[in-house]
Amino acid sequence: xxxxxxSRALALTVTLSLLLVAAAFASDATMSIADTTAPTGAVELAxxxxxxxxxxxxxTGAQAGTSSYKVYKDWTLDSTGTWTxxxxxxxxxxxxxxxxxxxxxxxxxxxxxxxSGVECGDFTLAVxxxxxxxxxxxxxxxEAGIASNYSVTVADCVAANADPILTVPADMTVEGNTLGGxxxxxxxxxxTDAEDGNLTSEIECxxxxxxxxxxxxxxxxxxxxxxxxxxxxxxxxxxxVVDTTAPDTSIDSTPNATVNSTSASFTFSGTxxxxxxxxxxxxxxxxxxxxxxxxxxxxxxxxxxGSHTFQVRATDEANNTxxxxxxxxxxxxxxxxxxxxxxxxFLRNSMKAGSTAPIKFSLSLxxxxxxxxxxxxxxxxxxxxxxxxxxEDALEEYATGGTSLRYDTANNQFIYNWQSPKxxxxxxxxxxxxxxxxxxxVQFGLR
Numbered sequence: 460x461x462x463x464x465x466s467r468a469l470a471l472t473v474t475l476s477l478l479l480v481a482a483a484f485a486s487d488a489t490m491s492i493a494d495t496t497a498p499t500g501a502v503e504l505a506x507x508x509x510x511x512x513x514x515x516x517x518x519t520g521a522q523a524g525t526s527s528y529k530v531y532k533d534w535t536l537d538s539t540g541t542w543t544x545x546x547x548x549x550x551x552x553x554x555x556x557x558x559x560x561x562x563x564x565x566x567x568x569x570x571x572x573x574x575s576g577v578e579c580g581d582f583t584l585a586v587x588x589x590x591x592x593x594x595x596x597x598x599x600x601x602e603a604g605i606a607s608n609y610s611v612t613v614a615d616c617v618a619a620n621a622d623p624i625l626t627v628p629a630d631m632t633v634e635g636n637t638l639g640g641x642x643x644x645x646x647x648x649x650x651t652d653a654e655d656g657n658l659t660s661e662i663e664c665x666x667x668x669x670x671x672x673x674x675x676x677x678x679x680x681x682x683x684x685x686x687x688x689x690x691x692x693x694x695x696x697x698x699x700v701v702d703t704t705a706p707d708t709s710i711d712s713t714p715n716a717t718v719n720s721t722s723a724s725f726t727f728s729g730t731x732x733x734x735x736x737x738x739x740x741x742x743x744x745x746x747x748x749x750x751x752x753x754x755x756x757x758x759x760x761x762x763x764x765g766s767h768t769f770q771v772r773a774t775d776e777a778n779n780t781x782x783x784x785x786x787x788x789x790x791x792x793x794x795x796x797x798x799x800x801x802x803x804x805f806l807r808n809s810m811k812a813g814s815t816a817p818i819k820f821s822l823s824l825x826x827x828x829x830x831x832x833x834x835x836x837x838x839x840x841x842x843x844x845x846x847x848x849x850x851e852d853a854l855e856e857y858a859t860g861g862t863s864l865r866y867d868t869a870n871n872q873f874i875y876n877w878q879s880p881k882x883x884x885x886x887x888x889x890x891x892x893x894x895x896x897x898x899x900x901v902q903f904g905l906r
Contacts, residue, residue, distance in 0.1 A: 503612045507575040511568065514586055518553055518563040523598030526553045529590030532569030538576035542584050549590070553601065581612050621653035625662065625684045625692040630677065635702040635733035640673040643698055650684040650692070658684050672700045674733060674777070702777035706731035706739055708785040710771060711755075719794045721763070721825050726756045727785060729773030744770045744784075764791045764824065764834075764895035792895040793829060796821035799872065801856040802901055807846075810854040812905040813881035817858035818889065820899070821872045828871040832864060837892040838875060843902065845886035851904055879905055 502510045514530055531544025546569060553563050571584065593600035628647040635641045645668045650658040664682040672678055676699030683693035706729045714723040729739040743753035746768055759769065772784035798804040799819040810816055822829040858876045865874050877889050882905065889901045 502571065504571075504573045506573055506577045509570050509572045512571055514567040514569060516550065516565050516567070516588060518556075518565075518601065519560075521556050521558040521560070521599045522553070522593070522595070522601055524555060524593060524595030524600065526591060526593045526601035527551070528588040528592075528601065528603070530567055530586070530588050532567045533572070534569070534584055534586070535572040535574065536577055536582055536584075537574045538578075540577075540580075540582060542582075547590075550588075556599075620686070620688040620690050622690045623650055623652040623655070623658050623684050623686045623692050625650045625682060625694050627680075627682050627694045627696045630697045630699070632699045632701060633672070634704065635674055635700055637671070637732070638735060639733065640671055641700045642669060643672050643700070644669055645680070648682065652686045652690075654688065655686045658686060661685065672698050674700045674702050676700055702733045702775065703779060704732055705779040705781050706734065706773040706775045708741070708771055708773040708781045710769075710785045710787050713769075713787050714789055717790050717792055719792055719824060721791060722758065722760045723762065723767075723769070723789070724756050724758045725769055725771070725787065727771045728755065729781070731773070731775045731779075733777065734775035738776050739773045742772055742774070742780075762791050764793060764893075766790045766896065790896065791824075792897055793822040793824055793834065793893055795893075795897075795899060796823070796872075798899070798901060801854050803852040804899070804901060806852040807849045807886065807902040807904045808854050809851040809904045809906055810857070810879060812879055812883040814854075814879055815858045815860075815862070816854055816877045816879065816901075816903065817856060818875045818877055818901055819867075819870075819872050820891075822893070830866050830868065830871070832866060832873075834894050835864060835873065835891055836894050838864060838889065839892070840877065840887055840889045843886050843888045845904060849902070849904075877901075877903075879903060 502512075504510060512534075514532065516528070516530065528550045529547055530550070531546060532548050533544065533546040535543050535545065537543065548567050550565050556563070588603050591601050591603055626647065626649045628645055631643065631645075633641045633643050645664065648659070648662060648664070648668065650662050652658050662682055662684045664680055666672070666678075666680060677697035678699070679695055679697050681693070681695045683691055685691040708727065708729045710725055710727045712724075712726045714720070714725075727741065728736065729741065730736065731739060741753050741755070742750040743757050744750045745759060750772070753771065757769075757771070759767075766788065767790070768786060768788045770784040770786045772781040774780040797820065799821075802808060802816065802818050808816065822834050860876060862876045862878050866872070867874050875889075875891075879887065885905050887903045887905065889903070890898055891900075892898045
């Protein structure tokens, strides 16, 4: 992973020069390093690498007594960019010197070390002697000067690995989509990494994406992602499942659209996305009555003749009620016997003007004869057009007596004597309007 590692040694030279001060000032003069010369070139290392170095100290000038110094031969660069010296060496004793004496040169072999956590960059090692000891207190003596600089470049290192970035959805509220709750897809879940790119497919969540959540909440989802270097990120969000969808109600079986019965039976059911069929409750309503709890089948008894509407609606466990109840409308009607002789209900009955025609019929309901006069709301008569093509049937029998509607209990029939006008040549109709909303008509032609 690391790049090239150079093991070659580069010489590092620190030059210490002692200045000779005139004798007239010997009592207060000091000798010090006057110049340093950095070596040419530099070393390039990878983190964790090292290289040999040579530290050369040159002393020139005059001193009255003897002296010595110390120097660190090894140097380590840590992750903060700080150099630390070690492996301390003490120079050989340097005797009294005149200003023109040859230079005193001493060499020290050492190493530079680069810690593994050091990031790439250029670093300067400043080497300087220390721990100088002089035998004399006056006159020329040795002192440290400026440091000598050594350039170290740390290269081919691995940059610090960036943590992945995990993005989770905002807290989610989800409509129930299956029995008891919802299967939830986490929208907006993603992860990216500077080194690895898109890590969305590596995200792990508990519960996993697409899991079932029961109605209620909030329920916490914990997610995390890890990159190839082991760095990770984690976050969480909540899921709340609600049920706001009403059930659907249907009437499964019904009576005929028109029935001749005062009772009717309905079976019905409901379906819901979240609630089981057995957990639905129902309310029923007949005509303009109030809603009341009911179960299937629902039997309706003692119905009056005429039009009726039956409605039913379901409510689920979340108290959502079907806003469009299932509805069925029908009519309870009398069974009409037809007109008895001498009336022909399908032809035009021909009769003498001014005579009386006996009109007889029966009504029944639920297999029982209807005897109440209230079953006939009204009897009307009036002139009608005499259609030339109409087939006529001569009335064989005439009636006498009152014309009021009555009920013949002996024969279980209604009787209405219609007194015809005395003017011949006209056609008339007699209409019986029943309480169930239906009507029956008899046609007459007067001669």
